[in-house]
Structure formats: structure tokens, C-alpha cells
Amino acid sequence: MQHRLIKTGLASLTAVILTIGVAACSSGSPADSSSSGSAISAKRCEENKAAGPITYLSGYQFQSSAxxxxxxxxxxxxxFSDLCLTVQLKPGSGDTAQNTKLLASGQATVSAIAQQDLIQARANGIDIEGISSYSNAGLDILMTNPGIxxxxxxxxxxxGHKGYVPASVEAMMVKAGVDWxxxxxxKEGYDPSxxxxxxxxxxxxxxxxxxxPNQLKAAGDKVTVWQPVKYGIPSSLGAMAVNPAFAKAHPTAVQDILRAALHAYDYCSASEANTEKCVGFAADLSGGATYDKKLNATIWKTETQxxxxxxxxxxxxGGMDPANVTKLVDMxxxxxxxxxxxxxxxxxxxxxxxxxxxxxSGDTLIWPAP
Known part of the structure; x- marks a missing residue:
């Protein structure tokens, strides 16, 4: 069996720090901003300002993922500015192990970390805390040709795999009766053709x-997609984690980071025009010319669906399911x-x-903040 394992690696960690440091982007110049702190009380504004600069580290570059x-x-x-938060956006390399280390060390404040990866990190002594997740379904899938x-x-x-078979995919196959x-x-590369x-x-x-699957569909190739969630296999989608020391010192800032992100989630999902606008923001941060806006809009629509x-x-x-955590541990x-x-x-x-x-308040996001 092959699985991704979270291991230390000082040289590669340093490389990631240097890379994301160069590519950092501040929230100081919003495209459609109202006045700073306009959606928050003066008291809460001061509490959030006291948190200082907050570093958000993405899962993989500025891909248009949830x-x-x-x-x-x-x-x-x-x-973020409306809630008196100063947030720097930094692109992750796709290496979850490095993200967990940067988060635990305080070099990142919040980061996209799957629940199963957080459990593995904590089992290896890496101190991070899960704060939200969008779904118990995951993104990992298996594709087969139509004859299967x-x-x-x-x-x-x-x-074929990209270095390991994800645990959720293996669990699905084993549960389906495959002779593993x-x-x-x-190991294959990144060309799905x-x-x-x-x-x-x-x-x-x-x-x-x-x-x-979206790349293959665009190329006119037909494949069958097998999702672990349809076999009752636990996972997570859009899960976020935080540096625990920061969260303990600045709980309102953690709340309002999530509040602003969820408010933006609603905005980006509200219409085709809004999705296009949000993807344009990500394209600008990514250098623009080589960013495939059409594919990235499809990525966002697929994941939110x-x-x-x-x-x-x-x-x-954004709320997390405790039962899912138990199922993940069992897997x-x-x-x-x-x-x-x-x-x-x-x-x-x-x-x-x-x-x-x-x-x-119930299922309704509170905006603006108290």
C-alpha cells in the first residue's frame, strides 16, 4: 500500500517559506472595499486589529478551489478589511505536510488542511487545530474507462496514481470487493489522457x-468517475486549520476570518458573473496570462456542487461533523x-x-459582524 506520509524536511520547508514569501499578497488594496471596519463594532474592530498581520496559506497556488x-x-x-483584519495571501505548493509545519510554527496563521491530514499531523506531534469543513465528501476519486x-x-x-493511492479511494475499492x-x-504524471x-x-x-474529469471532458474523452462518498467512505472538503496559539489569543479574529470567507463563498457562488469575477481575482494573483480561467471556473462550480x-x-x-472525525480515525x-x-x-x-x-444564527451567516 502507498500513502502520503507527513515527514520532516528542513531543506524543502525552507524552500517553501522562501517561495511563498516572494509571492505574498496583502488584502490592503481591495477591489470593491467599503471603509475599513464598516461591518463591525468599534470594540471588535480593536480586538481584530490587535491580532496583527494574518497569513493565509492556500492548499495549492491560487487555484479556484473551495x-x-x-x-x-x-x-x-x-x-477582511471590513472586519478590521489584515490578511496576507500566500500560495501553497500542494505539499500538505509543509503546510501543517508552517501552520504549527506560526509562519502561517490559517491554511487549508483536510481533516484526515490534520489527524495524521497531530498523530506525528504537529500542533494545529481544525476550525471548519464544508462537507464530509472529498475531492479524491478514481476514474476508469467506460468499459468498467x-x-x-x-x-x-x-x-495509476500520482505517488500514492489516497486512503479514501483504497477504502472505496476494498469495500466494493476489489482484490487489492x-x-x-x-505512478503516472499529471496528464490524465x-x-x-x-x-x-x-x-x-x-x-x-x-x-x-473536467480536463478529459473538455478534450472529448469519456471516463467513469467513482466517488468514495457514494460508498460511505469518510473524507472532507474545504477544511481549514489554524495555529492554536493564535486562535487562543485572538478568537474573534478566527471567527471573522471564517465569516469573511463564507460571505465571499456566497458571493462567488451567486451567479456566473460573480464566479467569473472571483476567478479573475485569482488569475490576477497568479500572473494572469497562463491562468486557465475557464478550467478554474469549472473547478469552483464542481467543488461547490x-x-x-x-x-x-x-x-x-463550514460546521464540522464529530462523527466524521471518528470514521476518519477508523479508516x-x-x-x-x-x-x-x-x-x-x-x-x-x-x-x-x-x-x-x-x-x-441557525443556518444564516451573521453579516455584518456584531
């Missing part, structure tokens, strides 16, 4: 629901990703729903 695009938009639309109508048809076949030990696992071309004899390929199709039971948007035990000494009850303490519950 947990990224709404933070870019909150900056550019002036929502049952996952057990993959027995003895070649399955019969598979030939091969290897699947329809059947390169290396591929019968299946891992990917992300908002990325590779997954969220809409798989709402977190009993929670407003991580199943594949020996975290030790058995990590319990569901223990892992539940690594997530704090209070920041989300504080910014809602």
Missing part, C-alpha cells in the same frame, strides 16, 4: 473530481496511517466547531 477562491475574493472584495461498470472488474488490472493485492499500482490512451495498460487512474450535494448533517456551511487505522493509540475521542479534541457556531 478553501482558496473565497479567501482570495474576501481579500479583493474588502471583506463494477469496481471488481479491476482485479488484476493496472491502476491483485492490482498493479503504477494516459487513461483513455490506456498508457502502461491503465484500467484506472486516481484524481480529483474537479480537475482531471459537491458541497451542495453532500451537506454536513446538522451543521451550517486511518485500517490502513495503518496512524497508530491505534490515536482514538476517535482524542482526535475530536483537535477540532473546534465554536468559531463556526459563533458566526451563525
Amino acid at each position: 478553501s482558496i477562491l473565497e479567501y482570495v475574493a474576501a481579500s479583493k472584495l474588502g471583506y 461498470t463494477d469496481l471488481t472488474q479491476l482485479d488484476g488490472q493496472v491502476v 493485492n491483485s492490482l498493479k499500482l503504477v 494516459v487513461l483513455p490512451r490506456k498508457q502502461d495498460g491503465l484500467a484506472a487512474l486516481t484524481g480529483f473530481i474537479s480537475n482531471e 459537491v458541497v451542495a450535494d453532500n451537506p454536513t448533517h446538522g451543521q451550517p456551511l 486511518l487505522h485500517q490502513f495503518q496511517i496512524v497508530p491505534d493509540t490515536v482514538t476517535g475521542d482524542q482526535a475530536a479534541k483537535w477540532f473546534d466547531n465554536s468559531y463556526i457556531t459563533a458566526i451563525y
